Amino acid sequence: MIRSALQKIQWGDMVEVDAFAPATGSGWLLLGTGIYSSLSILSALGATPAAAAVGTATALLTGWLAHRFETRRQRNGWILDEPLQLRRPASIGPTEGGINRDITDLLRTRTGLELTVNETRSHQYRILTVANLEPELIRKQLPAISMQLGVAEAQLTWIQNFGPGLSAILVPMDNPADWLPVPFTTEHCQAGELLEFIGTSITGDPVLLNRRQYPHLLVTGMTGAGKTEAFVASIASVRASGMNPRIIIIDPKNTAQLKREQADYYTNDIKAGVAEMERLYAIAQERMERYSRAGCDNFFEYREKMDATEQPVFIYIDEIAAFLRRDLTEELEAGEKPRHARAFNIMTTAMEQIRSSGLFVTGGVQTSKATNIPTDVRDNFGARLIFATADANAAQTAGAGAAVGLPMQGGFIFKTGRTQVMGRGAYLKAEDAA
CATH class of the missing domain: 3.40.50.300 (P-loop containing nucleotide triphosphate hydrolases)
Structure with a gap:
Protein backbone atom coordinates (compact mmCIF):
# COMPACT_ATOMS: atom_id res chain seq x y z
CA MET A 1 0.00 0.00 0.00
CA ILE A 2 1.20 3.45 -0.80
CA ARG A 3 0.93 5.55 2.38
CA SER A 4 0.79 9.32 2.51
CA ALA A 5 3.37 11.33 4.39
CA LEU A 6 2.03 13.81 6.89
CA GLN A 7 3.61 16.99 5.64
CA LYS A 8 3.30 20.67 6.45
CA ILE A 9 3.78 23.07 3.55
CA GLN A 10 4.25 26.73 4.44
CA TRP A 11 3.19 29.51 2.10
CA GLY A 12 3.94 32.84 3.77
CA ASP A 13 1.47 33.17 6.60
CA MET A 14 -0.60 30.20 5.49
CA VAL A 15 -0.29 26.56 6.54
CA GLU A 16 -1.63 23.57 4.61
CA VAL A 17 -1.64 20.31 6.55
CA ASP A 18 -1.43 16.66 5.51
CA ALA A 19 -0.49 16.98 1.84
CA PHE A 20 -0.64 13.56 0.05
CA ALA A 21 2.62 12.18 -1.30
CA PRO A 22 4.70 9.00 -0.93
CA ALA A 23 6.86 9.27 2.17
CA THR A 24 10.08 7.71 0.86
CA GLY A 25 12.04 6.98 -2.30
CA SER A 26 10.88 3.37 -2.18
CA GLY A 27 7.30 4.67 -2.09
CA TRP A 28 7.86 6.62 -5.28
CA LEU A 29 9.44 3.50 -6.85
CA LEU A 30 6.44 1.42 -5.81
CA LEU A 31 4.08 4.00 -7.27
CA GLY A 32 5.94 4.04 -10.59
CA THR A 33 6.05 0.24 -10.70
CA GLY A 34 2.31 0.05 -10.02
CA ILE A 35 1.49 2.50 -12.78
CA TYR A 36 3.75 0.67 -15.28
CA SER A 37 2.30 -2.73 -14.31
CA SER A 38 -1.29 -1.50 -14.62
CA LEU A 39 -0.65 -0.03 -18.05
CA SER A 40 1.12 -3.21 -19.23
CA ILE A 41 -1.64 -5.53 -17.99
CA LEU A 42 -4.42 -3.45 -19.51
CA SER A 43 -2.53 -3.24 -22.83
CA ALA A 44 -2.02 -7.02 -22.82
CA LEU A 45 -5.76 -7.47 -22.34
CA GLY A 46 -6.34 -5.52 -25.55
CA ALA A 47 -7.17 -2.13 -24.13
CA THR A 48 -6.25 0.89 -26.16
CA PRO A 49 -3.51 3.16 -24.68
CA ALA A 50 -6.14 5.75 -23.78
CA ALA A 51 -8.36 3.18 -22.04
CA ALA A 52 -5.34 1.75 -20.20
CA ALA A 53 -4.40 5.22 -18.94
CA VAL A 54 -7.97 5.97 -17.80
CA GLY A 55 -8.24 2.61 -16.04
CA THR A 56 -4.93 3.12 -14.25
CA ALA A 57 -5.87 6.65 -13.14
CA THR A 58 -9.27 5.44 -11.91
CA ALA A 59 -7.67 2.68 -9.85
CA LEU A 60 -5.17 5.09 -8.31
CA LEU A 61 -7.87 7.68 -7.48
CA THR A 62 -10.11 5.03 -5.91
CA GLY A 63 -7.25 3.77 -3.74
CA TRP A 64 -6.27 7.30 -2.74
CA LEU A 65 -9.82 8.28 -1.71
CA ALA A 66 -10.17 5.06 0.29
CA HIS A 67 -6.95 5.87 2.10
CA ARG A 68 -8.12 9.45 2.74
CA PHE A 69 -11.39 8.20 4.19
CA GLU A 70 -9.60 5.79 6.53
CA THR A 71 -7.22 8.48 7.78
CA ARG A 72 -9.57 11.48 7.81
CA ARG A 73 -9.06 11.93 11.56
CA GLN A 74 -5.55 13.19 10.79
CA ARG A 75 -7.13 15.99 8.80
CA ASN A 76 -9.55 17.07 11.53
CA GLY A 77 -12.49 15.36 9.81
CA TRP A 78 -11.76 16.40 6.23
CA ILE A 79 -11.64 13.82 3.42
CA LEU A 80 -9.39 16.02 1.30
CA ASP A 81 -6.67 18.21 2.78
CA GLU A 82 -7.78 20.49 5.60
CA PRO A 83 -8.29 24.04 4.24
CA LEU A 84 -5.52 26.58 4.51
CA GLN A 85 -5.31 27.95 8.03
CA LEU A 86 -4.32 31.58 8.57
CA ARG A 87 -1.77 31.98 11.36
CA ARG A 88 -1.40 35.03 13.61
CA PRO A 89 2.37 35.46 13.93
CA ALA A 90 1.99 37.39 17.21
CA SER A 91 0.17 34.42 18.69
CA ILE A 92 2.45 31.75 17.31
CA GLY A 93 5.68 33.32 18.51
CA PRO A 94 8.95 31.87 17.28
CA THR A 95 7.66 28.35 16.54
CA GLU A 96 5.06 26.85 14.23
CA GLY A 97 1.54 26.01 15.32
CA GLY A 98 -0.57 22.98 14.52
CA ILE A 99 -2.69 20.19 15.92
CA ASN A 100 -1.22 18.25 18.84
CA ARG A 101 -2.22 14.75 17.75
CA ASP A 102 -1.22 12.99 20.97
CA ILE A 103 -3.27 15.20 23.29
CA THR A 104 -6.14 15.29 20.79
CA ASP A 105 -6.26 11.47 20.77
CA LEU A 106 -6.01 11.35 24.56
CA LEU A 107 -8.89 13.79 25.13
CA ARG A 108 -11.12 12.19 22.51
CA THR A 109 -10.57 8.77 24.06
CA ARG A 110 -11.07 9.86 27.66
CA THR A 111 -13.96 12.33 27.18
CA GLY A 112 -15.82 10.89 24.20
CA LEU A 113 -15.94 14.39 22.68
CA GLU A 114 -14.78 15.25 19.16
CA LEU A 115 -12.19 17.71 20.43
CA THR A 116 -9.14 19.04 18.61
CA VAL A 117 -6.17 20.37 20.56
CA ASN A 118 -4.15 23.05 18.77
CA GLU A 119 -0.67 23.93 19.95
CA THR A 120 1.07 27.26 19.54
CA ARG A 121 4.15 28.51 21.33
CA SER A 122 5.41 31.66 22.93
CA HIS A 123 8.88 32.01 24.39
CA GLN A 124 7.55 31.05 27.80
CA TYR A 125 4.88 28.42 27.08
CA ARG A 126 3.53 25.71 24.86
CA ILE A 127 -0.10 26.83 24.60
CA LEU A 128 -2.63 24.03 24.07
CA THR A 129 -6.07 25.36 23.15
CA VAL A 130 -9.29 23.38 22.96
CA ALA A 131 -12.98 24.23 22.59
CA ASN A 132 -14.49 24.64 26.06
CA LEU A 133 -17.56 22.50 25.37
CA GLU A 134 -17.13 20.62 28.67
CA PRO A 135 -14.41 22.57 30.51
CA GLU A 136 -14.68 20.68 33.80
CA LEU A 137 -14.49 17.34 32.02
CA ILE A 138 -11.37 18.50 30.19
CA ARG A 139 -9.79 19.94 33.35
CA LYS A 140 -10.11 16.54 35.04
CA GLN A 141 -7.80 15.10 32.38
CA LEU A 142 -4.83 17.25 33.48
CA PRO A 143 -3.13 14.35 35.33
CA ALA A 144 -3.25 12.21 32.18
CA ILE A 145 -2.12 15.14 30.02
CA SER A 146 0.82 15.79 32.35
CA MET A 147 1.89 12.14 32.02
CA GLN A 148 1.57 12.32 28.23
CA LEU A 149 3.68 15.50 28.11
CA GLY A 150 6.20 14.33 30.71
CA VAL A 151 5.59 17.43 32.83
CA ALA A 152 4.59 17.55 36.50
CA GLU A 153 0.89 18.32 36.85
CA ALA A 154 1.67 21.22 39.21
CA GLN A 155 3.50 22.96 36.35
CA LEU A 156 0.46 23.01 34.08
CA THR A 157 -1.79 26.07 34.12
CA TRP A 158 -5.46 25.60 33.26
CA ILE A 159 -7.26 28.67 31.87
CA GLN A 160 -10.95 27.99 31.39
CA ASN A 161 -11.71 31.18 29.42
CA PHE A 162 -8.66 31.75 27.24
CA GLY A 163 -10.58 33.32 24.37
CA PRO A 164 -13.99 33.14 22.69
CA GLY A 165 -15.10 29.53 23.08
CA LEU A 166 -11.63 28.34 24.08
CA SER A 167 -9.89 26.89 27.11
CA ALA A 168 -6.12 26.56 27.33
CA ILE A 169 -3.43 24.54 29.05
CA LEU A 170 -0.10 26.31 29.48
CA VAL A 171 2.98 24.11 29.56
CA PRO A 172 6.06 26.02 30.76
CA MET A 173 9.22 26.05 28.69
CA ASP A 174 12.56 26.31 30.44
CA ASN A 175 13.64 29.69 29.10
CA PRO A 176 14.16 31.88 32.21
CA ALA A 177 15.65 34.72 30.17
Whole structure:
Protein backbone atom coordinates (compact mmCIF):
# COMPACT_ATOMS: atom_id res chain seq x y z
CA MET A 1 0.00 0.00 0.00
CA ILE A 2 1.20 3.45 -0.80
CA ARG A 3 0.93 5.55 2.38
CA SER A 4 0.79 9.32 2.51
CA ALA A 5 3.37 11.33 4.39
CA LEU A 6 2.03 13.81 6.89
CA GLN A 7 3.61 16.99 5.64
CA LYS A 8 3.30 20.67 6.45
CA ILE A 9 3.78 23.07 3.55
CA GLN A 10 4.25 26.73 4.44
CA TRP A 11 3.19 29.51 2.10
CA GLY A 12 3.94 32.84 3.77
CA ASP A 13 1.47 33.17 6.60
CA MET A 14 -0.60 30.20 5.49
CA VAL A 15 -0.29 26.56 6.54
CA GLU A 16 -1.63 23.57 4.61
CA VAL A 17 -1.64 20.31 6.55
CA ASP A 18 -1.43 16.66 5.51
CA ALA A 19 -0.49 16.98 1.84
CA PHE A 20 -0.64 13.56 0.05
CA ALA A 21 2.62 12.18 -1.30
CA PRO A 22 4.70 9.00 -0.93
CA ALA A 23 6.86 9.27 2.17
CA THR A 24 10.08 7.71 0.86
CA GLY A 25 12.04 6.98 -2.30
CA SER A 26 10.88 3.37 -2.18
CA GLY A 27 7.30 4.67 -2.09
CA TRP A 28 7.86 6.62 -5.28
CA LEU A 29 9.44 3.50 -6.85
CA LEU A 30 6.44 1.42 -5.81
CA LEU A 31 4.08 4.00 -7.27
CA GLY A 32 5.94 4.04 -10.59
CA THR A 33 6.05 0.24 -10.70
CA GLY A 34 2.31 0.05 -10.02
CA ILE A 35 1.49 2.50 -12.78
CA TYR A 36 3.75 0.67 -15.28
CA SER A 37 2.30 -2.73 -14.31
CA SER A 38 -1.29 -1.50 -14.62
CA LEU A 39 -0.65 -0.03 -18.05
CA SER A 40 1.12 -3.21 -19.23
CA ILE A 41 -1.64 -5.53 -17.99
CA LEU A 42 -4.42 -3.45 -19.51
CA SER A 43 -2.53 -3.24 -22.83
CA ALA A 44 -2.02 -7.02 -22.82
CA LEU A 45 -5.76 -7.47 -22.34
CA GLY A 46 -6.34 -5.52 -25.55
CA ALA A 47 -7.17 -2.13 -24.13
CA THR A 48 -6.25 0.89 -26.16
CA PRO A 49 -3.51 3.16 -24.68
CA ALA A 50 -6.14 5.75 -23.78
CA ALA A 51 -8.36 3.18 -22.04
CA ALA A 52 -5.34 1.75 -20.20
CA ALA A 53 -4.40 5.22 -18.94
CA VAL A 54 -7.97 5.97 -17.80
CA GLY A 55 -8.24 2.61 -16.04
CA THR A 56 -4.93 3.12 -14.25
CA ALA A 57 -5.87 6.65 -13.14
CA THR A 58 -9.27 5.44 -11.91
CA ALA A 59 -7.67 2.68 -9.85
CA LEU A 60 -5.17 5.09 -8.31
CA LEU A 61 -7.87 7.68 -7.48
CA THR A 62 -10.11 5.03 -5.91
CA GLY A 63 -7.25 3.77 -3.74
CA TRP A 64 -6.27 7.30 -2.74
CA LEU A 65 -9.82 8.28 -1.71
CA ALA A 66 -10.17 5.06 0.29
CA HIS A 67 -6.95 5.87 2.10
CA ARG A 68 -8.12 9.45 2.74
CA PHE A 69 -11.39 8.20 4.19
CA GLU A 70 -9.60 5.79 6.53
CA THR A 71 -7.22 8.48 7.78
CA ARG A 72 -9.57 11.48 7.81
CA ARG A 73 -9.06 11.93 11.56
CA GLN A 74 -5.55 13.19 10.79
CA ARG A 75 -7.13 15.99 8.80
CA ASN A 76 -9.55 17.07 11.53
CA GLY A 77 -12.49 15.36 9.81
CA TRP A 78 -11.76 16.40 6.23
CA ILE A 79 -11.64 13.82 3.42
CA LEU A 80 -9.39 16.02 1.30
CA ASP A 81 -6.67 18.21 2.78
CA GLU A 82 -7.78 20.49 5.60
CA PRO A 83 -8.29 24.04 4.24
CA LEU A 84 -5.52 26.58 4.51
CA GLN A 85 -5.31 27.95 8.03
CA LEU A 86 -4.32 31.58 8.57
CA ARG A 87 -1.77 31.98 11.36
CA ARG A 88 -1.40 35.03 13.61
CA PRO A 89 2.37 35.46 13.93
CA ALA A 90 1.99 37.39 17.21
CA SER A 91 0.17 34.42 18.69
CA ILE A 92 2.45 31.75 17.31
CA GLY A 93 5.68 33.32 18.51
CA PRO A 94 8.95 31.87 17.28
CA THR A 95 7.66 28.35 16.54
CA GLU A 96 5.06 26.85 14.23
CA GLY A 97 1.54 26.01 15.32
CA GLY A 98 -0.57 22.98 14.52
CA ILE A 99 -2.69 20.19 15.92
CA ASN A 100 -1.22 18.25 18.84
CA ARG A 101 -2.22 14.75 17.75
CA ASP A 102 -1.22 12.99 20.97
CA ILE A 103 -3.27 15.20 23.29
CA THR A 104 -6.14 15.29 20.79
CA ASP A 105 -6.26 11.47 20.77
CA LEU A 106 -6.01 11.35 24.56
CA LEU A 107 -8.89 13.79 25.13
CA ARG A 108 -11.12 12.19 22.51
CA THR A 109 -10.57 8.77 24.06
CA ARG A 110 -11.07 9.86 27.66
CA THR A 111 -13.96 12.33 27.18
CA GLY A 112 -15.82 10.89 24.20
CA LEU A 113 -15.94 14.39 22.68
CA GLU A 114 -14.78 15.25 19.16
CA LEU A 115 -12.19 17.71 20.43
CA THR A 116 -9.14 19.04 18.61
CA VAL A 117 -6.17 20.37 20.56
CA ASN A 118 -4.15 23.05 18.77
CA GLU A 119 -0.67 23.93 19.95
CA THR A 120 1.07 27.26 19.54
CA ARG A 121 4.15 28.51 21.33
CA SER A 122 5.41 31.66 22.93
CA HIS A 123 8.88 32.01 24.39
CA GLN A 124 7.55 31.05 27.80
CA TYR A 125 4.88 28.42 27.08
CA ARG A 126 3.53 25.71 24.86
CA ILE A 127 -0.10 26.83 24.60
CA LEU A 128 -2.63 24.03 24.07
CA THR A 129 -6.07 25.36 23.15
CA VAL A 130 -9.29 23.38 22.96
CA ALA A 131 -12.98 24.23 22.59
CA ASN A 132 -14.49 24.64 26.06
CA LEU A 133 -17.56 22.50 25.37
CA GLU A 134 -17.13 20.62 28.67
CA PRO A 135 -14.41 22.57 30.51
CA GLU A 136 -14.68 20.68 33.80
CA LEU A 137 -14.49 17.34 32.02
CA ILE A 138 -11.37 18.50 30.19
CA ARG A 139 -9.79 19.94 33.35
CA LYS A 140 -10.11 16.54 35.04
CA GLN A 141 -7.80 15.10 32.38
CA LEU A 142 -4.83 17.25 33.48
CA PRO A 143 -3.13 14.35 35.33
CA ALA A 144 -3.25 12.21 32.18
CA ILE A 145 -2.12 15.14 30.02
CA SER A 146 0.82 15.79 32.35
CA MET A 147 1.89 12.14 32.02
CA GLN A 148 1.57 12.32 28.23
CA LEU A 149 3.68 15.50 28.11
CA GLY A 150 6.20 14.33 30.71
CA VAL A 151 5.59 17.43 32.83
CA ALA A 152 4.59 17.55 36.50
CA GLU A 153 0.89 18.32 36.85
CA ALA A 154 1.67 21.22 39.21
CA GLN A 155 3.50 22.96 36.35
CA LEU A 156 0.46 23.01 34.08
CA THR A 157 -1.79 26.07 34.12
CA TRP A 158 -5.46 25.60 33.26
CA ILE A 159 -7.26 28.67 31.87
CA GLN A 160 -10.95 27.99 31.39
CA ASN A 161 -11.71 31.18 29.42
CA PHE A 162 -8.66 31.75 27.24
CA GLY A 163 -10.58 33.32 24.37
CA PRO A 164 -13.99 33.14 22.69
CA GLY A 165 -15.10 29.53 23.08
CA LEU A 166 -11.63 28.34 24.08
CA SER A 167 -9.89 26.89 27.11
CA ALA A 168 -6.12 26.56 27.33
CA ILE A 169 -3.43 24.54 29.05
CA LEU A 170 -0.10 26.31 29.48
CA VAL A 171 2.98 24.11 29.56
CA PRO A 172 6.06 26.02 30.76
CA MET A 173 9.22 26.05 28.69
CA ASP A 174 12.56 26.31 30.44
CA ASN A 175 13.64 29.69 29.10
CA PRO A 176 14.16 31.88 32.21
CA ALA A 177 15.65 34.72 30.17
CA ASP A 178 12.38 35.05 28.26
CA TRP A 179 10.59 36.07 31.46
CA LEU A 180 12.69 39.20 31.89
CA PRO A 181 10.69 42.45 32.04
CA VAL A 182 9.95 44.36 28.85
CA PRO A 183 10.93 48.02 28.42
CA PHE A 184 8.18 50.49 29.26
CA THR A 185 6.76 52.43 26.32
CA THR A 186 4.03 55.03 25.87
CA GLU A 187 3.25 54.03 22.27
CA HIS A 188 0.04 52.32 23.38
CA CYS A 189 -1.15 55.29 25.47
CA GLN A 190 -3.65 57.67 23.88
CA ALA A 191 -4.30 61.35 24.45
CA GLY A 192 -7.55 61.83 26.35
CA GLU A 193 -7.73 58.18 27.45
CA LEU A 194 -6.50 56.67 30.70
CA LEU A 195 -4.77 53.62 29.23
CA GLU A 196 -1.90 52.06 31.16
CA PHE A 197 0.76 49.82 29.62
CA ILE A 198 1.22 46.90 32.01
CA GLY A 199 3.50 44.71 29.90
CA THR A 200 3.46 42.05 27.18
CA SER A 201 1.35 38.90 27.21
CA ILE A 202 2.81 35.45 26.61
CA THR A 203 1.43 35.67 23.06
CA GLY A 204 3.40 38.86 22.41
CA ASP A 205 0.50 41.32 22.60
CA PRO A 206 0.51 44.50 24.72
CA VAL A 207 -1.49 44.28 27.96
CA LEU A 208 -3.39 47.48 28.75
CA LEU A 209 -5.57 48.63 31.64
CA ASN A 210 -8.39 51.00 30.73
CA ARG A 211 -9.30 53.04 33.82
CA ARG A 212 -12.58 54.09 32.22
CA GLN A 213 -13.68 50.46 32.57
CA TYR A 214 -11.76 49.50 35.71
CA PRO A 215 -11.12 52.53 37.95
CA HIS A 216 -9.31 50.72 40.77
CA LEU A 217 -6.34 48.32 40.55
CA LEU A 218 -5.02 45.96 43.24
CA VAL A 219 -1.39 44.87 42.81
CA THR A 220 -0.37 41.70 44.68
CA GLY A 221 2.98 39.93 45.04
CA MET A 222 6.06 39.20 47.09
CA THR A 223 8.81 41.70 47.73
CA GLY A 224 10.91 41.90 44.57
CA ALA A 225 8.20 40.48 42.30
CA GLY A 226 7.48 43.77 40.52
CA LYS A 227 4.76 45.64 42.46
CA THR A 228 6.60 48.94 42.81
CA GLU A 229 7.68 48.84 39.15
CA ALA A 230 4.01 48.42 38.24
CA PHE A 231 3.21 51.57 40.25
CA VAL A 232 5.93 53.52 38.46
CA ALA A 233 4.76 52.29 35.03
CA SER A 234 1.18 53.24 35.90
CA ILE A 235 2.23 56.78 36.83
CA ALA A 236 4.23 57.14 33.60
CA SER A 237 1.26 55.87 31.55
CA VAL A 238 -1.32 58.27 32.98
CA ARG A 239 1.06 61.20 32.55
CA ALA A 240 1.19 60.30 28.85
CA SER A 241 -2.60 60.74 28.61
CA GLY A 242 -2.32 64.52 28.32
CA MET A 243 -5.08 64.85 30.94
CA ASN A 244 -2.86 66.57 33.55
CA PRO A 245 -3.45 63.98 36.30
CA ARG A 246 -2.88 64.74 39.98
CA ILE A 247 -0.62 62.11 41.55
CA ILE A 248 -1.14 61.27 45.23
CA ILE A 249 1.28 58.78 46.85
CA ILE A 250 0.70 57.33 50.32
CA ASP A 251 3.76 55.19 50.98
CA PRO A 252 3.88 53.46 54.38
CA LYS A 253 6.68 51.25 52.98
CA ASN A 254 8.85 54.33 52.45
CA THR A 255 9.87 53.10 48.99
CA ALA A 256 12.88 54.77 47.36
CA GLN A 257 11.39 54.59 43.85
CA LEU A 258 8.13 56.23 44.87
CA LYS A 259 9.97 58.94 46.80
CA ARG A 260 11.64 59.98 43.53
CA GLU A 261 8.34 60.42 41.69
CA GLN A 262 7.22 64.01 41.06
CA ALA A 263 3.93 63.72 42.94
CA ASP A 264 1.41 66.42 43.84
CA TYR A 265 1.30 64.90 47.30
CA TYR A 266 3.59 62.35 48.97
CA THR A 267 3.68 61.02 52.51
CA ASN A 268 5.03 57.95 54.26
CA ASP A 269 3.15 58.82 57.44
CA ILE A 270 -0.02 56.81 57.93
CA LYS A 271 -1.79 59.51 59.96
CA ALA A 272 -1.16 62.05 57.22
CA GLY A 273 -2.27 59.49 54.64
CA VAL A 274 -5.59 58.96 56.41
CA ALA A 275 -6.16 62.72 56.55
CA GLU A 276 -5.36 63.02 52.82
CA MET A 277 -7.80 60.22 51.97
CA GLU A 278 -10.52 62.00 53.94
CA ARG A 279 -9.78 65.22 52.04
CA LEU A 280 -9.93 63.37 48.71
CA TYR A 281 -13.20 61.75 49.68
CA ALA A 282 -14.67 65.21 50.33
CA ILE A 283 -13.47 66.28 46.85
CA ALA A 284 -15.15 63.22 45.33
CA GLN A 285 -18.43 64.08 47.06
CA GLU A 286 -18.29 67.66 45.77
CA ARG A 287 -17.54 66.44 42.25
CA MET A 288 -20.46 64.04 42.16
CA GLU A 289 -22.86 66.80 43.24
CA ARG A 290 -21.45 69.05 40.52
CA TYR A 291 -21.68 66.31 37.87
CA SER A 292 -25.28 65.60 38.83
CA ARG A 293 -26.27 69.26 38.51
CA ALA A 294 -24.66 69.32 35.04
CA GLY A 295 -26.64 66.25 33.97
CA CYS A 296 -23.54 64.06 33.77
CA ASP A 297 -23.17 60.58 35.23
CA ASN A 298 -19.43 60.43 35.74
CA PHE A 299 -16.03 62.07 35.39
CA PHE A 300 -15.51 61.10 31.74
CA GLU A 301 -18.90 62.42 30.62
CA TYR A 302 -18.31 65.69 32.51
CA ARG A 303 -14.90 66.17 30.84
CA GLU A 304 -16.36 65.52 27.40
CA LYS A 305 -19.45 67.71 27.76
CA MET A 306 -18.63 70.40 30.31
CA ASP A 307 -14.99 70.92 31.27
CA ALA A 308 -12.08 69.34 29.43
CA THR A 309 -9.69 70.57 32.14
CA GLU A 310 -11.21 68.47 34.95
CA GLN A 311 -8.25 66.56 36.37
CA PRO A 312 -8.17 62.83 37.08
CA VAL A 313 -6.71 62.07 40.51
CA PHE A 314 -4.58 58.95 40.92
CA ILE A 315 -4.05 57.65 44.45
CA TYR A 316 -1.24 55.14 45.01
CA ILE A 317 -1.10 53.33 48.36
CA ASP A 318 1.87 51.04 48.97
CA GLU A 319 1.04 49.15 50.90
CA ILE A 320 -2.60 48.89 51.89
CA ALA A 321 -1.96 46.32 54.64
CA ALA A 322 0.21 48.80 56.56
CA PHE A 323 -2.32 51.56 55.94
CA LEU A 324 -5.24 49.51 57.28
CA ARG A 325 -3.57 47.29 59.84
CA ARG A 326 -5.37 47.32 63.17
CA ASP A 327 -3.57 44.57 65.09
CA LEU A 328 -0.29 46.29 66.04
CA THR A 329 -0.19 45.93 69.82
CA GLU A 330 2.24 48.77 70.39
CA GLU A 331 0.16 51.18 68.31
CA LEU A 332 -3.07 50.20 70.00
CA GLU A 333 -1.46 50.66 73.39
CA ALA A 334 -0.31 54.11 72.29
CA GLY A 335 -3.90 55.09 71.68
CA GLU A 336 -3.88 54.62 67.90
CA LYS A 337 -7.05 52.55 67.69
CA PRO A 338 -9.15 55.50 66.45
CA ARG A 339 -6.64 56.11 63.65
CA HIS A 340 -6.90 52.47 62.51
CA ALA A 341 -10.68 52.69 62.53
CA ARG A 342 -10.56 55.91 60.48
CA ALA A 343 -8.26 54.29 57.90
CA PHE A 344 -10.54 51.30 57.51
CA ASN A 345 -13.70 53.39 57.31
CA ILE A 346 -12.36 55.88 54.78
CA MET A 347 -10.98 53.15 52.51
CA THR A 348 -14.21 51.14 52.61
CA THR A 349 -16.41 54.19 51.98
CA ALA A 350 -14.14 55.78 49.40
CA MET A 351 -13.68 52.62 47.33
CA GLU A 352 -17.43 52.17 47.10
CA GLN A 353 -18.30 55.76 46.19
CA ILE A 354 -15.48 57.51 44.30
CA ARG A 355 -15.32 55.31 41.19
CA SER A 356 -17.40 57.78 39.13
CA SER A 357 -15.75 60.96 40.39
CA GLY A 358 -12.42 60.69 38.56
CA LEU A 359 -10.47 59.40 41.57
CA PHE A 360 -8.59 56.20 40.76
CA VAL A 361 -7.01 54.03 43.45
CA THR A 362 -4.03 51.70 42.97
CA GLY A 363 -3.20 49.62 46.01
CA GLY A 364 -0.28 47.30 46.66
CA VAL A 365 -0.24 44.35 49.04
CA GLN A 366 1.98 41.28 49.49
CA THR A 367 -0.96 38.94 49.97
CA SER A 368 -4.63 39.84 49.63
CA LYS A 369 -5.95 37.55 52.38
CA ALA A 370 -8.59 39.03 54.67
CA THR A 371 -6.17 39.58 57.55
CA ASN A 372 -4.22 42.03 55.37
CA ILE A 373 -6.96 43.65 53.32
CA PRO A 374 -10.62 43.32 54.32
CA THR A 375 -12.98 41.73 51.81
CA ASP A 376 -15.08 44.92 51.73
CA VAL A 377 -12.07 46.79 50.39
CA ARG A 378 -10.64 44.05 48.17
CA ASP A 379 -13.89 43.43 46.29
CA ASN A 380 -13.99 47.04 45.09
CA PHE A 381 -10.84 46.57 43.00
CA GLY A 382 -12.20 45.63 39.57
CA ALA A 383 -8.75 44.89 38.12
CA ARG A 384 -6.03 42.83 39.74
CA LEU A 385 -2.38 42.57 38.79
CA ILE A 386 -0.86 39.52 40.43
CA PHE A 387 2.88 38.93 40.59
CA ALA A 388 4.73 35.95 42.11
CA THR A 389 3.25 34.85 45.43
CA ALA A 390 4.94 33.13 48.35
CA ASP A 391 2.84 29.96 48.32
CA ALA A 392 -0.22 28.29 46.85
CA ASN A 393 -2.53 29.68 49.54
CA ALA A 394 -1.49 33.25 48.75
CA ALA A 395 -1.98 32.55 45.03
CA GLN A 396 -5.49 31.19 45.57
CA THR A 397 -6.37 34.16 47.79
CA ALA A 398 -5.21 36.52 45.04
CA GLY A 399 -7.51 34.67 42.65
CA ALA A 400 -4.85 33.08 40.43
CA GLY A 401 -3.51 29.68 41.43
CA ALA A 402 -0.76 29.86 38.80
CA ALA A 403 0.81 32.91 40.49
CA VAL A 404 2.87 30.69 42.79
CA GLY A 405 4.88 29.54 39.77
CA LEU A 406 5.48 32.98 38.24
CA PRO A 407 9.09 34.15 37.85
CA MET A 408 10.23 37.05 40.00
CA GLN A 409 10.86 40.49 38.52
CA GLY A 410 7.84 41.00 36.34
CA GLY A 411 6.02 37.74 35.59
CA PHE A 412 2.33 38.56 36.10
CA ILE A 413 -1.28 37.49 35.79
CA PHE A 414 -3.70 40.32 34.97
CA LYS A 415 -7.37 39.76 35.84
CA THR A 416 -10.45 41.76 34.93
CA GLY A 417 -13.77 40.08 35.58
CA ARG A 418 -13.56 36.51 34.29
CA THR A 419 -10.67 37.28 31.94
CA GLN A 420 -7.04 36.73 32.84
CA VAL A 421 -3.84 37.30 30.88
CA MET A 422 -0.35 36.07 31.72
CA GLY A 423 2.75 37.99 30.72
CA ARG A 424 5.86 40.03 31.54
CA GLY A 425 5.72 43.35 33.33
CA ALA A 426 6.86 46.68 31.88
CA TYR A 427 9.84 48.23 33.68
CA LEU A 428 11.00 51.77 33.09
CA LYS A 429 14.52 50.39 33.53
CA ALA A 430 14.10 46.88 32.16
CA GLU A 431 17.84 46.49 31.65
CA ASP A 432 18.33 46.67 35.44
CA ALA A 433 16.59 43.32 35.81
CA ALA A 434 18.63 41.55 33.13
